[in-house]
Amino acid sequence: MEVPHVAEQIHKEIEDIGFTMTCDQETATLLRTLAASKSRGRLLELGTGAGYSTSWILAGMDEESSLITVEVDKKLHQIAKKYLSSDSRVEFVTGDGETFIRSADDHTFDFIFADTWPGKLSALDETLQLLNKGGFYIIDDLLHQEDWPEPHWAQIKALVSDLAAREDLTITKLNWSTGLIIATKT
Template identity: 30%
Template sequence: MSQAVWSAVDAYFSASLLPEDPVLEAALRDSDAAGMPSHHVAPNQGKLLQLFAQMCGARRVLEIGTLAGYSTIWLARALPEGGKVVTLEANPQHAEVARRNIERAGLAHKVEIRVGKGAETLPLLVAEGAGPFDLIFIDADKPSNPLYLDWSLKLTRPGSVIIGDNVVRNGAVADPTSEDANVIGVRRFFELMAAEPRLSATALQTVGSKGYDGFSLAIVQG
């Protein structure tokens, strides 16, 4: 199988199940125009995030890694009135693009963007008593995944869902000798999830328009 086939299948899924969405398409165009990396989720993956949020009845969502706000829009659309997505972005320029995209989507009242490194913004959320969040989506720098998991456990409750994106690293996650900081971060993330009695977790490999990758899914237990 090839990347062309994976992309064609994703395009078929999206054409079959996802109506055209000018707001999301504009968000991607603005991301490209700003020279931002193409790290956003695919449309069918965005819809999956929305469904996960709806399945767990989320009212409060924490997103670690905003980029251009593409996945933020999917998540915010899942929330009822009065719901809130708090999204953390280290890069001020990226945060500004995301802010414009979220405003154009009519979701500014549901989204709070916090600018700063997660190592700085996550402790502030805990200090403010911002949790518990019903769903946390971790999609930022992979070497910091262990840190993000630690703070996520402080910001959740039994029944909360924690999703980690981009965990396969083109298969390198299975290599214990890898010296890639991203792989090391993801492997440590898995080790911590496995050792944490409060978590019930799994992970899946995926192929599609974004290549060979995958995500982890965990529920916080009592």
């Protein structure tokens, strides 16, 4: 498995600053594969972080696809922009993810990766309204971690239950990597 060169650079920089809230390489490779399936797709990433997962998504996208990536932390977004802004397929939105979701009603997407609270633990219905039929909705960080406070674990369990009960989604739960759900809008 070949790691995108820019992903290696981003990973080194986030290690240097002590940022640990990025997706792991297993999830990143899956994102690349799923992005590759969306020819001429419109993709959305909620929670850019420093751009590690963004670099993998871009590595899977064809030249006609586009990605909007949203991050509230300006410092982290600057790192992502430093490495990825030369790619014309990506648009960076620095700001609150929930605000973006609630104002994006004129957008629809073929792929949504929600790697932050907005789009996963808040504004879920609004996020899923942005997903095209046949589009992928991907979330990670669903396996219990010892350092999670009990309220967070309860929110994750409720989220998984809510997604499983939806009639407009077909979902697959993966007890792999950090725990993922891949859903397709039906």
